[in-house]
Amino acid sequence: MKITKVEAIPFSIPYTRPLAFASGEVHVAEHVLVRVHGEDGVVGHAEAPPRPFTYGETQGGIRAVIDTIFAPQIVGLDVLDREKIHARLDRTVGNPCAKGALDIAIWDVVGKVLGRPVTSLLGGYTDRMRVSHMVGFDDPDRTVALAQRIHETYGITTFKIKVGRRPIARDVAVCRALRAHFGDAVDLYIDGNRGWSAAEAARALRAMDDLDLLMAEELNPADDVLGRRWLVGRTAIPFFADESVSRPAEAARALLDGSATAISIKTARTGFTGSQRVLFLCEALGVDTYIGNQIDGQVGTMASLVFGAAYKGTAERAGELSNFLDMSDDLLAEPLRIEGGELRVRDLPGTGVVIDEDKLSRYRTDR
Structure with missing residues (x-):
């Protein structure tokens, strides 16, 4: 063909x-x-x-x-x-x-x-994934209200909290409010998008040490080489590299030089073929992965789901598959539906996109 x-x-x-x-x-x-x-x-x-x-x-x-x-x-x-x-x-x-x-x-x-x-061609591990939803960069009350609505409407129990503001107390307050509201009924993790310095990130993590965070992602810039290694070496939870690992070689470098302990896989930036290479590298090194989101619409979310469900290593964690909920419309003939906190792969040839x-x-x- x-x-x-x-x-x-x-x-x-x-x-x-x-x-x-x-x-x-x-x-x-x-x-x-x-x-x-x-x-x-x-x-x-x-x-x-x-x-x-x-x-x-x-x-x-x-x-x-x-x-x-x-x-x-x-x-x-x-x-x-x-x-x-x-x-x-x-x-x-x-x-x-x-x-x-x-x-x-x-x-x-x-x-x-x-x-x-395509899920079966890639690996065929399962036909569904749990969904994580992104919140944050707002005041605590509004963030809690949004998370509660998402939890009630879609059954989502994993939330990614956007952090990286100054002063760090604003983001710490949001994380504390979410944990106080939900207790241990949800999983929480944070993503700084490189917004803090290594010292600020270390202070923030100390302030949230009792919140039982799943992981932290890109809290400070990757090109702050010594600061990143210093921070990761003192971080008790998995430190995921995301936008700093846009190619398999960058993922290998981040892991081997100690600037990350785990990797976010985004099919939007590595497709299926490059994402396979990142995943297999991580599996060989015994490193955790999860499916991230590029603020994709439903077409892109379908691709992330198709890849993530194909492999045990990516399917075991909740994937970031819900940012399309913030779009006013989309291009799929049949919209995606999150039910019971999960998205299912469509049993159609290809990726299922129509x-x-x-x-x-x-x-x-x-x-």
């Missing part, structure tokens, strides 16, 4: 509330729908969510690199020639979300051609 055409379609959907974190704030999902066309009319889909304050990619940049560089290099190749495809993509540095979306869309084509769900063409026409911005 040869690749006959590649499309990069920009679309824009507002969020129902601003999503704020230490490295920026997002009001509108300005993403790219990537379509890889094969022979006989088979089409694979994926979502590329640019994060300019994290990886330097923009919506326009993703479109440009796919249209002018990547598409001409892979059109005409067989979808099963994945190593050849990646060798060509990797001649261009950076652009992780553009590459990740192309990889996922190609896997979607492969699954449809073979008539199998696009609502009317919604795509409404939200695309290139016409």
